Amino acid sequence: MERHTIEPRPGWQQTVEAQGLIYPLTRYPDDSLRPYWDESAYYTFTLAEVEALEEVVEELHGMCLAAAAHIVERNRFADLGIDDPRLAGLIAESWRRRDELPSLYGRFDLHYDGTGPAKMLEYNADTPTSLVEAASPQWFWMEERFPGADQWNSLHERLVAAWKRQAPLLPPGAPLHFAHSAGDELGEDLMTVAYLEETAQQAGLETVSIPMEEIGWDRLAGRFVDQRLRFIRSCFKLYPWEWLATDDFGPYVLDTLDNGGGTGSTLWIEPAWKMLLSNKALLAVLWELYPGHPNLLPAYLDGPRELAHTRGYAAKPLLGREGAGVTLHGPGAEAVLRGPEDPCCYQELAPLPDFDGNRVVLGAWVVEDEAAGLGIRESAGPVTDEYARFLPHVIR
Helix, strand or coil: CEEEECCCCCCHHHHHHHCCCCCCEEECCCCCEEECECCCEEEEECHHHHHHHHHHHHHHHHHHHHHHHHHHHCCCHHHHCCCCHHHHHHHHHHHHCHHHCCCCEEEEEEECCCCCCCEEEEEECCCCCCHHHHHCHHHHHHHHHCCCCECCECHHHHHHHHHHHHHHHCCCCCCEEEEECCCCCCCHHHHHHHHHHHHHHHCCCCEEEEEHHHCEEECCCCEEECCCCCECCEEEECCCHHHHCCCCCHHHHHHCECCCCCCCCEEEECCHHHHHCCCCHHHHHHHHHCCCCCCCCCEECCCCHHHHCCCCEEEEECCCCCCCCCEEECCCCCCCCCCCCCCEEEEECCCCCEECCEEEEEEEEEECCEEEEEEEEEECCCCCCCCCEEECEEEC
8 A cells, every 4th residue: 555646637626526526625614625536646555455455344344244133132222322212123123124125335444554454443334425436536537547557446336236136125116216415515415315326227226316305294194205295115315314213204214114024114225224333332342242353443332441541542422423523532541431421432542544644544335245445535633524535546
């Protein structure tokens, strides 16, 4: 794994915008605009590195599924901050019926610098973003800058193939709705959903797009409907389950949840069991089940334990995103415990690899159960947040 600088292509911003990345710049607190898509540098990997990372990702995915089974079988929903027995029961039913429910993708965030085993930082298997840039613009960048080179990137073809395989699980005779939040100022959610809808269309599915805020509730029929009052029988939503289940329409979501048994009304993608994989408590459960595993970091729910005196720890909110609420504590610092109103996971501190002053995290994609591609984000600080930059890569 190496970092290289390179001159950006003339007109790069217009190029990537035409390829679906309509948010190539990030506005900083000083009101300046700086590249989010950053092609002033790129990373290279050997084929052996990529093949090893693929194996790690698929092993970690399998371990996460085993951890989800453990949570359900031992009824450990309280450890995830899920204290609603009804919601817990629906998640458990969703897990038991998972072979009947469409489930598409997820993204591991990995600590890796090319010199040691990759370490799992977290897994977002409910609402992962940075998909568009990983699947499309970086592939076209490679074809233009390094003709004949290769990349860890089979995202597009795997997504299309996944929709084709899962089409029989969708309600027959009804379009698949694709929903995003209208409050998405950058357009990232909009374009992620639009891209996934395009892959579904290429798989032969009939689709309809809708903002989450325009989904309606037909009180007489007891059904969710779109702007044309069509029954929403199935819906891909880029909207976290913890919001979907607890907002004003949450009771209706639970009342009409189709968990594959044909008794509900609306089939949501990702399914409810994905809540088990996008909760930071998963990190602690994994460490319980696989202590000392070379691709895991020690993690606990009841406090940092020995981490406070050894390598330090990161306190991560159970449902945080883009680094929000994460605090870092060096070795020897006094342990700071968060209360039940702010539950978190305490994970061993693993400072992000530093390449020329740039802190790097690898985003490794999974489609269904297979490793499918790589996206790289850099940040200036120790936490990968909303100011991170996306850089392309090639295989040497």
